[in-house]
Amino acid sequence: xxxxxxxxxxxxxxxxxxxxxxxxxxxxxxxxxxxxxxxxxxxxxxxxxxxxxxxxxxxxxxxxxxxxxxxxxxxxxxxxxxxxxxxxxxxxxxxxxxxxxxxxxxxxxxxxxxxxxxxxxxxxxxxxxxxxxxxxxxxxxxxxxxxxxxxxxxxxxxxxxxxxxxxxxxxxxxxxxxxxxxxxxxxxxxxxxxxxxxxxxxxxxxxxxxxxxxxxxxxxxxxxxxxxxxxxxxxxxxxxxxxxxxxxxxxxxxxxxxxxxxxxxxxxxxxxxxxxxxxxxxxxxxxxx
Amino acid sequence: xxxxxxxxxxxxxxxxxxxxxxxxxxxxxxxxxxxxxxxxxxxxxxxxxxxxxxxxxxxxxxxxxxxxxxxxxxxxxxxxxxxxxxxxxxxxxxxxxxxxxxxxxxxxxxxxxxxxxxxxxxxxxxxxxxxxxxxxxxxxxxxxxxxxxxxxxxxxxxxxxxxxxxxxxxxxxxxxxxxxxxxxxxxxxxxxxxxxxxxxxxxxxxxxxxxxxxxxxxxxxxxxxxxxxxxxxxxxxxxxxxxxxxxxxxxxxxxxxxxxxxxxxxxxxxxxxxxxxxxxxxxxxxxxxxxxxxxxxxxxxxxxxxxxxxx
Numbered sequence: 001x002x003x004x005x006x007x008x009x010x011x012x013x014x015x016x017x018x019x020x021x022x023x024x025x026x027x028x029x030x031x032x033x034x035x036x037x038x039x040x041x042x043x044x045x046x047x048x049x050x051x052x053x054x055x056x057x058x059x060x061x062x063x064x065x066x067x068x069x070x071x072x073x074x075x076x077x078x079x080x081x082x083x084x085x086x087x088x089x090x091x092x093x094x095x096x097x098x099x100x101x102x103x104x105x106x107x108x109x110x111x112x113x114x115x116x117x118x119x120x121x122x123x124x125x126x127x128x129x130x131x132x133x134x135x136x137x138x139x140x141x142x143x144x145x146x147x148x149x150x151x152x153x154x155x156x157x158x159x160x161x162x163x164x165x166x167x168x169x170x171x172x173x174x175x176x177x178x179x180x181x182x183x184x185x186x187x188x189x190x191x192x193x194x195x196x197x198x199x200x201x202x203x204x205x206x207x208x209x210x211x212x213x214x215x216x217x218x219x220x221x222x223x224x225x226x227x228x229x230x231x232x233x234x235x236x237x238x239x240x241x242x243x244x245x246x247x248x249x250x251x252x253x254x255x256x257x258x259x260x261x262x263x264x265x266x267x268x269x270x271x272x273x274x275x276x277x278x279x280x281x282x283x284x285x286x287x288x289x
Numbered sequence: 290x291x292x293x294x295x296x297x298x299x300x301x302x303x304x305x306x307x308x309x310x311x312x313x314x315x316x317x318x319x320x321x322x323x324x325x326x327x328x329x330x331x332x333x334x335x336x337x338x339x340x341x342x343x344x345x346x347x348x349x350x351x352x353x354x355x356x357x358x359x360x361x362x363x364x365x366x367x368x369x370x371x372x373x374x375x376x377x378x379x380x381x382x383x384x385x386x387x388x389x390x391x392x393x394x395x396x397x398x399x400x401x402x403x404x405x406x407x408x409x410x411x412x413x414x415x416x417x418x419x420x421x422x423x424x425x426x427x428x429x430x431x432x433x434x435x436x437x438x439x440x441x442x443x444x445x446x447x448x449x450x451x452x453x454x455x456x457x458x459x460x461x462x463x464x465x466x467x468x469x470x471x472x473x474x475x476x477x478x479x480x481x482x483x484x485x486x487x488x489x490x491x492x493x494x495x496x497x498x499x500x501x502x503x504x505x506x507x508x509x510x511x512x513x514x515x516x517x518x519x520x521x522x523x524x525x526x527x528x529x530x531x532x533x534x535x536x537x538x539x540x541x542x543x544x545x546x547x548x549x550x551x552x553x554x555x556x557x558x559x560x561x562x563x564x565x566x567x568x569x570x571x572x573x574x575x576x577x578x579x580x581x582x583x584x585x586x587x588x589x590x591x592x593x594x595x596x597x598x599x600x
């Protein structure tokens with residue numbers, strides 16, 4: 001890449017980040033992700049713990065187990081365990097919004113006639129999405145850490161944090177998973193040149209079809225296992241399971257070790273690459289009508 | 290192709306399935322001229338411009354813009370364009386939108402305010418694009434076209450949504466661009482707009498270029514409208530004159546096609562023949578008349594096919 005190309009790529013990435021920061025939907029999605037992680041990771045378990053052994057929604061766990069699940073030692077689990085499915089769906093929505101609105105708002109025409117290379121415009125969009133998901137992961141981590149520390153202080157529990165290595169591998173893997181869903185969303189936005197359709201298809205896929213295939217492949221129809229083992233959500237789940245501490249409590253749906261952490265890592269990274277390349281390849285060739 | 294051609298197109302064609310939106314367009318736009326691209330809705334104007342800007346790939350034919358192939362980044366950086374309405378981010382202000390576009394165009398942000406001032410939008414620069422009126426959105430689109438201080442400006446229906454004052458201001462702005470030595474291509478279905486601003490005009494209909502020429506060439510020489518009695522003597526006298534190209538009765542008067550320099554001769558000959566001349570005036574053909582003549586010959590201006598869009 002020449003100096004000029006690198007400079008313009010940086011300028012375009014900054015422009016994409018500006019759009020992301022100023023877009024109200026980005027904040028709505030981030031707020032939704034934080035709310036979900038707080039409610040399911042801290043609020044419900046802590047209220048159940050405070051309600052004693054007979055409380056509803058304990059999923060068979062003792063009050064001590066519920067409390068342990070909210071303490072700082074579990075911050076990586078609480079931050080990342082929703083990434084393969086629920087938070088991933090929000091990342092996919094963000095990706096589809098970022099790329100799809102360029103077509104529905106007709107801004108792609110204005111962008112392309114300014115003179116940048118088409119691949120650079122959407123390359124910058126992918127980079128901005130990866131950065132944005134990284135920031136989102138850090139925000140989720142910070143809020144989870146704050147809640148965990150608050151509960152530990154309130155309950156007089158030890159403030160045992162994961163090691164730096166565990167934090168780095170956990171948050172790094174979580175970032176990769178979120179970046180994968182965001183890039184897939186962006187690729188769908190470009191392929192379908194819209195917003196509603198990629199969001200609808202993507203969310204149905206993540207929340208419904210993947211889980212259905214996984215369930216069927218794991219029970220009645222083993223012939224589907226090879227297909228299951230290449231699904232993005234399944235690999236994301238396997239990657240996340242490999243970087244969180246051994247679990248005593250239940251994990252969210254879709255988070256299970258189906259293919260192993262190593263294969264999950266490679267597959268998730270491959271999805272990021274394939275989605276980005278497909279998106280750029282399509283946008284380079286297609287008419288802007 | 291002419292060496293001073295800023296835009297050249299040869300047999301440029303675009304098909305969408307069985308629909309031929311642009312059919313073998315040959316076009317040359319010379320440096321420094323204001324060129325009008327006239328045609329009814331769906332005639333192929335916008336598709337042609339999209340091909341020139343590299344937004345749409347031609348099915349066949351070839352084109353160059355500023356000596357480069359369509360879509361070439363270097364050519365696009367020297368070209369300002371507004372194609373089929375402005376496309377900006379509704380949640381950003383007009384100024385921020387242009388600052389973003391400046392980054393994509395690799396031009397300094399200091400170009401933004403002069404561009405907004407040129408379209409009289411500086412006072413509302415901080416307002417969200419989504420809150421702009423249609424006319425303000427259109428003006429922001431023109432401001433984006435000016436951002437790069439372009440040597441070639443392509444404006445597709447730039448007065449859409451503007452009120453009469455806005456339309457007048459836009460025409461003045463386009464005339465200024467021409468006066469500054471820029472090449473301007475103005476695509477419009479508004480004849481008066483093109484007639485007021487452009488030196489040369491191409492008329493396109495059903496994807497074909499119907500004619501190309503200067504505005505004067507297309508309008509031709511003005512006719513002479515003569516009111517005289519007795520009219521049959523006047524008709525016979527005029528038909529006998531060698532320099533009169535044609536005479537036809539039209540209602541209560543005669544329409545005479547005759548070179549302007551022979552106007553006084555016509556009057557003199559009629560009086561000499563004992564005809565009382567009660568009225569005499571030059572009637573100039575408007576571009577609109579020419580346009581309707583041409584498009585009615587090639588098809589129709591009213592039943593233009595719609596350009597297909599993607600599904």
